[in-house]
Amino acid sequence: MASADSPGSPHRDTRPPSPAPAGEQGRAHDPLVTTGSLRQALTRPLQRSTEHKAPSRAGRNLPAAVAVAVVLIGALVTGLFFVPLVLALLAGTAAGIGVWEIARSLTYKGVQIPQVPAVIAAVLMPLAAFFGGAEALSMALVLAVTLVVVWRAFGPKQGMMLSIMGSVFALVWASFLLSTAVLLYHSPDGPHKVLTIILLAVSSDTFGYAVGVVWGKHPMAPKISPKKSWEGFGGSVGGAVVVGVLCALFLVEMPWWQGAVLAVAIVVVATVGDFSESMIKREIGIKDMGTLLPGHGGVMDRIDSIVFAVITGYVIFELFTVLG
Known part of the structure; x- marks a missing residue:
């Protein structure tokens, strides 16, 4: 005999289920709550996407973009024709921020660059080129890589090679290449x-x-x-x-x-x-x-x-x- 609740029973209650009280509908479908793991639900860490989504420049703020461009052009002209040290400081600032941006971006691929020594070295390389020329710039790059290697040697062993390679890549790309503008300035x-x-x-x-x-x-x-x-x-x-x-x-x-x-x-x-x-x-x-x-x-x-x-x-x- 079919039970009253079986699908084929004529006595089956066909009324729709009563809606859950307000505030409990979401909990009824939360797998962590329905399995009784309330502590896990409360202590679950916030999930963050591993993909860094930077704002699109398609709808960029034009007045802000123009203002930034004017400031940068003014600093460049000042460094080129009035206060030469400003050029080295501008290059050092750009290089330091550039290395920081590269290091931050590489973290999304699991590459951890020691940011403190890398950023400091990136800032100092254009200054080395300004005060000491090509020889000082080359020596600064060697010292920068050495500093990164020593710094990283005291960190975790896992990923050390990628960390060092990423640091060298960032330093050459953002700082060493940009420092040649300072060398060219002195010609x-x-x-x-x-x-x-x-x-x-x-x-x-x-x-x-x-x-x-x-x-x-x-x-x-x-x-x-x-x-x-x-x-x-x-x-x-x-x-x-x-x-x-x-x-x-x-x-x-x-x-x-x-x-x-x-x-x-x-x-x-x-x-x-x-x-x-x-x-x-x-x-x-x-x-x-x-x-x-x-x-x-x-x-x-x-x-x-x-x-x-x-x-x-x-x-x-x-x-x-x-x-x-």
Whole structure:
């Protein structure tokens, strides 16, 4: 005989169940409560996504972005033409923040960089270049790596190799490369050379973006940076060559064709720099390296192409000097 509660019983109660009292509906479906593990529910740690989601710059605050740009340009001009030490301090500040952003981002891939020695070393390397030149900068890099290794030796053994490698990577990328701008500053007509490199890097980004938005149809590397197109790259080359020739004729004393060669080289390495950071951010799972600069993202999002441009410009200017 079927029971009164069985599905086939004509005497089965077909009335819908009474709703749970307010405040208990959520608890009725909480697996931790229904299993009786109230203590586990109360002590359960907050869960945080392992993917760092930086704010998108698509809807960035334009007034804030302009204000930040004006402040940075003012500091750069002051350092180049009025108070040289400001240039080294600006580079050191950017390098220190950049290393901190890289270290913070790498934690989402399980790589723990010793931030204290790495950031201190990153700040001091441009100052070493300012006061002691290339030899002091090279020695500063060696001492920085040594400091990181010694510091990390007193930490946990697990992940030590990745930690040291990540530290060296961050120091070279954010600080050592940027410090070459300080070295270039101390060369003949150095302030104008540094300004030329920055103008070329900025013009590459600006013309590439403008042409890419209007005519861009063929992506250069869709899996890395889908918005960068070959048309935009052509715009970068064309715009930067014009700027390079003008800088050669009116800003730096060198033949016009050297300005064109320098411009093409800067565009290539600036594009490589953009792609490099895009690959790193895509691998980590973030959009921006930071949010420190309103409307711009992080410091590394602003100098990713410049750090490659300054080392390239330094080498090319030295070659032009040697070749006469």
